[in-house]
Amino acid sequence: xxxxxxxxxxxxxLEILKFxxxxxxxxxxxxxxxxxxxxxxxxHGDHTGGLKLVASIKPGLKVYIPPDxxxxxxxxxxxxxxxxxxxxxxxxxxxxxxxxxxxxPLEGAVAINTSKGLLILVGYSHPGxxxxxxxxxxxxxxxxxxxxxxxxxSGASISEVEEVVSRLLQLGVENIYPIHxxxxxxxxxxxxHYGDAYRDGxxxxxxxxx
Numbered sequence: 001x002x003x004x005x006x007x008x009x010x011x012x013x014l015e016i017l018k019f020x021x022x023x024x025x026x027x028x029x030x031x032x033x034x035x036x037x038x039x040x041x042x043x044h045g046d047h048t049g050g051l052k053l054v055a056s057i058k059p060g061l062k063v064y065i066p067p068d069x070x071x072x073x074x075x076x077x078x079x080x081x082x083x084x085x086x087x088x089x090x091x092x093x094x095x096x097x098x099x100x101x102x103x104x105p106l107e108g109a110v111a112i113n114t115s116k117g118l119l120i121l122v123g124y125s126h127p128g129x130x131x132x133x134x135x136x137x138x139x140x141x142x143x144x145x146x147x148x149x150x151x152x153x154s155g156a157s158i159s160e161v162e163e164v165v166s167r168l169l170q171l172g173v174e175n176i177y178p179i180h181x182x183x184x185x186x187x188x189x190x191x192x193h194y195g196d197a198y199r200d201g202x203x204x205x206x207x208x209x210x
Contacts, residue, residue, distance in 0.1 A: 037062040038080075039097055041123025042107040043071045055080050064091060066100035066108050088139040098136050103127030109149075111136050114209045117145030117172070124181055125152040130167045143172040146209075148201065150180030161186045165194060177201045 035058060040048055048071070054061060055078040063075050064083045075082040085108055088099045094113040100106040103126030110121040120136055122129055129151045133144050147168060153161065165186065168176060177199045178186045190198035 035061060037064065037091060039064045039091075039108070039110050040066070040071070041109060042066060042100075042105050042126065043068050044105070044124065047123055048074075051075065051080065052078055064097045064108075066106040068106065088135075096136075096140060098132065099139060101127035101131055101135060103131075107132075109136065111140060111142075113140070113142055114145060116209060117143040117174075119146040119148070119207070119209065120144055122147065122149035122151070124150045128152075128164075130164055130171070133168060133171050133173065137171060145173070146175040146177065146199075146207065147173050148177035148179065148199075148207070151178045151182035151186060153178070153186050154181055154183030156183060156185055158185065158189070161189045165190060169194070169197065173197070175199050177205075177207075 035054070038051070038054060038061060040051075040063060043066070051063070051074075054063075059079040060081055062081045062083055064085050065071050065075065067084050067086060072082050072084065085097045085100060088096055090096050096111045096113075098109040098111055098120075100108040105126065107123060107126045109123065109132050112119045112121075118136060118140065120133060122132055125132060129147065129149075133147060137144060151164070153164065156164075165176070174197060176190060176194075176197050178190065179201045187198070187200070
């Protein structure tokens with residue numbers, strides 16, 4: 001997932017790498033050459049697999065990671081600059097990496113402060129998407145507006161889906177994009193019962209916030 005924002009005339013791009021497949025290396029080179037930094041949510045290979053391509057195009061680029069000694073050494077070994085995130089930190093104007101929470105493995109997220117509230121990007125939500133949103137709200141004190149990413153709910157029961165959706169709405173989330181590992185259950189439930197809040201997405205989806 002990527003963020004494109006105009007800030008003081010400069011293009012800021014944020015990548016949360018799921019993977020960059022080398023079959024798409026030309027596209028990857030165009031995108032990667034314009035990166036300012038990378039944020040890795042957690043250590044799993046499908047979220048770190050694009051780092052070698054990043055290193056080949058922009059060596060020395062900062063990579064924000066949750067605490068993990070193996071990931072730290074790996075990033076150093078491919079000539080990127082790891083920054084370990086232990087607590088919520090602002091990494092660019094209005095862009096935050098959220099304190100990693102334990103979910104086997106430790107997992108962080110990204111929040112962007114927009115004119116309508118926080119846009120929260122999650123990777124796989126091993127700690128639970130509600131816990132991540134609550135941590136973000138607690139640390140930043142700004143209402144969540146959008147949550148997008150993997151909710152780790154494939155195979156979840158209907159009662160689990162109902163609870164997660166209810167709690168996200170109670171926290172103030174207005175637009176919910178359950179993609180990646182979220183599962184069809186939560187997508188179907190949102191579409192049926194909360195059509196105004198449900199947003200679909202996938203590769204190529206664009207979200208414009210003014």
